[in-house]
Amino acid sequence: MAQAIAILDSGVGGLTVAKEVMRQLPQEEIVYFGDTERAPYGPRAAEEVLKFTRQIVEYLLQFRPKMIVIACNTATAIALQHIRAQVKIPVVGVIQPGSRAAIKSTKNGSIGVIGTENTIRSGAYHQALQAINPHTEVFSLACPRLVPIVERRMYRSPEAKQTVEQSLRPLLGSPIDCLILGCTHYPFLTQAIADVVGPKVAIISSADETAREISTILHHRGQLEQSGHVPVHRFFCSGTPETFQAIAQEWLGEQIRVSPVFWQMTRLSE
Template sequence: MQQAIAILDSGVGGLTVAKEVMRQLPMENILYFGDTARAPYGPRDSEEVLEFTRQIVDYLLQFGPKMIVIACNTATAIALHKIRSMVSIPVVGVIYPGARAAIKSTRNGTIGVIGTENTIRSGAYQQALQSINPSIRVVSLACPRLVPLVENRMFRSEEAKLVVEQSLRPMRQSDMDCLILGCTHYPYLSEAISDVVGPDVSLISSADETAREISAILYHRGQLAENGDLPVHRFFCSGNTGLFQAIAQEWLGEEMKISPVVWQMTRL
């Protein structure tokens, strides 16, 4: 069996990245871990997020992946550089790909960013955007109520529409022309988000650009999957497997088995 691309997230959000990787790289094996028992990461202490990310990476390394994708903006902001120093395989985050996609999209140079408390507090998107183009103006907003909607499979509910409207109300007066969905859970809510910010604001998900980066790195390393057997995708989660499977099948549109992983729930 060919080596897999390992993708990790605090829960189901990273499935938005996994879906795009499957679309762009249909021959690749995917190894996915969603830490649903400990989601969301956004309000957690930074040291705790780092420790959880390290635990998941250690778990995934036993399967011998050729790359690790931290498909969680909070974990990318806090743990990316540390994880890169720990392993010998490439580690890709989702913040710089999202920043690049936004800079390609913006026409007036004002870019909005919504994300978890930790992601927004870190300033990671502002740093990424302005490292590419210092003249970019960034308008940021933490939206802590959105991730639980997705993790509880409520992203198509009337309550979700109301919570999105309430959460994004401060952004309505902004002159941004594109909005980075700075959490991989947020694309599940893209219809409701678009209704609030209006049709003139482009929504930017990091999934497409992240998949392109994965493809470029694997091509450069001569590690793209070759034609042969159909890909094998494996999914793990640390919490409710039934709920995770229902969300995964709805989002990815295919049958799958979800393997539970039991974690000892300890605080640092």
């Protein structure tokens, strides 16, 4: 039986990473957990985010995955190092891959970052970008109103466009030539974001680079799936599954089944 890649997120945002993994590594199986009951993580205390991430990792380990992907920028910023110290398999976050992609893209060295309050407050992107190139100028902006729009499946609504315009206004006078979507929910709003910042600003999603990193690590460890079998993906969420399933099927372009884990999350939250 194939070992899966475990992907976790505060909700549906990590589906952007899952989609890229499915595209780049079509033989790999995915087991996905979206913590929709407790999303968003952005405004929560760091201690809560760390606790929730540990709980989800504990749940996912029962599937004996070969890798864990923290496909949530807030959880990556707060919990990545803790989880790496806790488990014996590779753990990948989304901040380093996104930072590398932005450094490759920028021509003038001015990079914008939008994310949740916790991600921006942590300074994780600022540190990652300047570790690669100390001369990088970073313009960071928290956009707390964007995740709820995605989680409510309103990312194509007029309200979404208006909220994006209002949220990004403080960045519009800056000299950035690329913008990191520092939350895996934000690619759902890529078109609206691109319309606001204009064609001269490249939009950087960490999903593509994260999938590439997953591939590199698994290849190095001799763990890339090469059996030729058709993968069976499993999806779990901590809240009511109907909205999650509708968003997932729309985004991934295929029928999936989502299993709720109410009793597990109740037990783990005690």
